[in-house]
Amino acid sequence: MRVPGWRKSGLCGIVVSIVAALALTACGDDHPTAPTSGLTAPTLVAPLDDAIAGERPVLRVNNAASTSAGERTYDFQVAESQTSLVGSGTAPLVSATGIAEGTSGQTAYVVERDLQPAKRYYWRSRAVQAGAPGPWSGTFRFRTDFAPNSPPVIQALNPSSNRGEVNAEIELNAVVQDQETSPGSLIYEWSATGGAFSGTGAAVRWRAPSGGAPSSYDLTLTLIERYTVTDADGEQEVRENRATATTQVHVNDSPREIAALATTFIDDFIHSDRSPEYCVRNFSDNCPGKLEELGDVQLNRALFINDPSASSFSIRSIGYNTPGNVPTLATFAIVLAPCRFAATEKATGTFGIANGTCQLTNVYENWQWRLCDSHFLAPLDAFSARFIF
Numbered sequence: 001m002r003v004p005g006w007r008k009s010g011l012c013g014i015v016v017s018i019v020a021a022l023a024l025t026a027c028g029d030d031h032p033t034a035p036t037s038g039l040t041a042p043t044l045v046a047p048l049d050d051a052i053a054g055e056r057p058v059l060r061v062n063n064a065a066s067t068s069a070g071e072r073t074y075d076f077q078v079a080e081s082q083t084s085l086v087g088s089g090t091a092p093l094v095s096a097t098g099i100a101e102g103t104s105g106q107t108a109y110v111v112e113r114d115l116q117p118a119k120r121y122y123w124r125s126r127a128v129q130a131g132a133p134g135p136w137s138g139t140f141r142f143r144t145d146f147a148p149n150s151p152p153v154i155q156a157l158n159p160s161s162n163r164g165e166v167n168a169e170i171e172l173n174a175v176v177q178d179q180e181t182s183p184g185s186l187i188y189e190w191s192a193t194g195g196a197f198s199g200t201g202a203a204v205r206w207r208a209p210s211g212g213a214p215s216s217y218d219l220t221l222t223l224i225e226r227y228t229v230t231d232a233d234g235e236q237e238v239r240e241n242r243a244t245a246t247t248q249v250h251v252n253d254s255p256r257e258i259a260a261l262a263t264t265f266i267d268d269f270i271h272s273d274r275s276p277e278y279c280v281r282n283f284s285d286n287c288p289g290k291l292e293e294l295g296d297v298q299l300n301r302a303l304f305i306n307d308p309s310a311s312s313f314s315i316r317s318i319g320y321n322t323p324g325n326v327p328t329l330a331t332f333a334i335v336l337a338p339c340r341f342a343a344t345e346k347a348t349g350t351f352g353i354a355n356g357t358c359q360l361t362n363v364y365e366n367w368q369w370r371l372c373d374s375h376f377l378a379p380l381d382a383f384s385a386r387f388i389f
Contacts, residue, residue, distance in 0.1 A: 038067030039134030042074065042125050045106060047142040055115050055144055060108045063101055064127035064134055074099040075133065076109045078123045082139055085122045093121070101127075117147040120232040146229040151241035152178040152186055154223055159206075159247055163328045163367075166253040167210045174202040174221050174245070187224035193217050206249070213253040214368045220246045250367040254327035257369045259315045262335045262360045265371060269389065270308045270341065272301055282371050284363050289373020296374075300388040303346055310342030313358060333362040333369070339376070341387060352383035 042061035047053040059076050066072065078094035079085035085092055099109050107125075115121060120143050127134045153176065160171040172190075176183045183202060190197045194209045194217045206219055225241040261282050268279040276297035283290035300306070315337050320330035327333075339358040344351045356378030363372045376389035 039072075039127055039129050039132075040065045041135040041137045042107070042127055044123075044125065044137055044140045047140065049140045049142075050120075051142050052145050053142040055117060056111050056113070057115075057142060057144075058108050058110050059123055059125065060106055061125045061137065063105055063107055066127075066129055066134075068129065070130050072101045072127045072129045073097070074101060074107050074109070074125055074127055076123065076125050078111060078115075078121055080119070080121060082122045085124060085139060086136075097128075115144050117144050118230060118232055119144050143232040146231070146239070149225070149227055149229075149239070149241060150179045152176055152181070152183075152223045152225050152243045154221060154243050154245035157219075157221055157245045157247045159219070159249055161328055162247075162249055164208045164249050164251045165328055166208055166213050166251060168328075169198075169205045169207045170249060172204050172206055172219060172221075172247070174223075176202060176223055176243075178225055180227065181225050187226065189222040189224065190220070191222070192219045208249070208251045211253075213251050214257065216248055216250050216367065218246050218248055220244060252327070252368070254320075254330070254333070254369065255318055258318050258333055258335055258362050261362060261369060261371050262315060262337055262358070263313075265360065265374070266313050266337065266339065266358060267308075269297060269300070270306045270311045272304070272306045276301060280371075284365060284370035284372055286365065287363060287370075287372040289361070289371075293374055296388055303388060304343040305346060307342040307344070307351075310353075311340055313337050313339040316357075331364045332372075333364075335360045335362065339389070341389065343387065345383075345386070350383070352387075354384040354387035354389075355379060355381075356384055356389075358389065 042064045044061055046060040047057055061074065064072065076094070076096045076099060077085055077092040079092040084090040094111055094113065096109055096112070099107060101107050120141055122139050122141050124137050124139050126136045154174060155177055156175040158173045158175070164170050174188070176186065178186060188201050190204055192206060194215070196207050198205045198207070208217070221244065223243045226238060227240070228236050228238055231237055265279065265282060268274045276294050279297050280290055280294050283293060315335060317336045319325060319334045320327050321332040322329040337358045337360070339356055341354040342351070343354065356376050359375045359377055361372040362369050374389065376387070378384040378387070
C-alpha cells in the first residue's frame with residue numbers, strides 16, 4: 001500500500017539518513033558524515049601495544065592513504081577502557097580532532113593532559129579528508145609509568161685526608177640526601193681500586209694496600225634506594241635508584257721513598273763515572289738546591305776520583321715538618337745519613353777519607369717526594385774540609 005504524497009525512494013532515503021545520523025550521534029562522533037570511500041585507516045606506531053609511556057605520551061601513527069586528493073587531518077582518542085573507546089557508552093577520556101597531517105609520513109599528537117601513573121589506557125586514530133572521516137585504526141594499549149621517585153643524592157664524599165700511607169687507614173664520611181627515603185635506610189656499597197673497607201653505612205674506614213706506593217686509588221660509593229610500586233595490573237614490583245660518587249686518595253710509603261732517594265743520590269755521587277746531570281735527576285726543579293748540587297757534583301768530578309768500594313753510608317733518621325712527625329701531613333723532610341767518602345785528590349794524588357754527615361732535604365710535590373738540596377756536615381780535618389759533596 002502506498003501512502004499518498006510519498007514516493008518509495010524518498011521515504012527510504014529519509015529513513016536511512018535518520019538512522020545513520022542517530023547512529024553517529026550516539027557514538028559521540030565529531031564527524032557525523034559517512035566515512036570517506038577510499039580513505040584508509042592510519043596504522044598505530046607508538047607507543048607500541050602495552051608499552052610503557054609517560055604521563056603525557058606522544059601518540060604517533062603512519063599516515064593514511066586515499067584515492068582522492070585533498071588535505072587530511074587526524075582524530076585521536078584515549079580512553080580508560082576499550083569499551084569507552086569503541087562502545088556507545090562513556091565518552092573517551094581524551095578526544096582530539098583536526099591534527100594536521102605530518103609531512104614525514106607520520107603524524108603525532110601529544111596528549112594535552114596528565115594521565116594517572118601506573119594505569120593502562122587505550123587509544124586509536126583515524127584520518128579525515130574533505131570533512132569526512134575514514135575508518136578508525138585498530139586499538140593499542142599503553143601503560144603510564146609509576147609515579148616518579150627521585151634518586152638519592154651524594155652531596156659530599158669526605159675522606160679524613162687525601163693522602164695516606166701504606167697499610168694505614170683513613171676515614172670516609174658520605175653526606176647524602178633522598179626525598180623519599182631516610183639516609184639510614186639506603187644501601188651503601190663501597191668499592192676501591194685497591195685496599196679494603198671496614199664498617200658499613202655512611203661512615204667507613206679504608207685501609208691502603210701494603211705496597212706499590214706512590215699510587216693513587218679511587219674510592220667509590222654506590223648509593224642504592226629500593227622501593228616497591230604497584231603496576232597497572234595490580235602487581236607489586238621492586239625498583240631501585242642509584243647514585244655514585246668517587247674520591248681519590250694518594251698513598252705513599254714516605255720512609256721508604258725518602259730513604260730510597262737519599263740512597264740513590266749518594267750511590268750515584270760516589271761513582272765518578274756517573275754524570276752530574278744524572279746524579280741530580282731526582283731533585284725538584286722547584287728547588288734552588290738542584291742547581292747548587294749540580295755545581296757541587298761537577299766540582300767534585302773535577303777535583304776528586306771517588307772510590308765506591310771504600311765508601312759507605314747509612315740512613316740514621318728522617319724528620320718531617322709536622323707535629324708528631326706525621327708523614328701524611330708533611331710537605332718537607334730532612335734525612336741525616338752518616339757518610340764515609342774515600343777519594344783521591346787529583347791535584348796532589350793524595351788518597352783520603354772524608355767522614356761526616358750527609359744532610360738531604362726533601363719536598364712533597366705532585367703527590368710524591370723529591371730531593372731539594374744536600375749538605376755535608378763534616379769534622380774539621382783537612383781532607384774532609386776540602387772534600388766537595
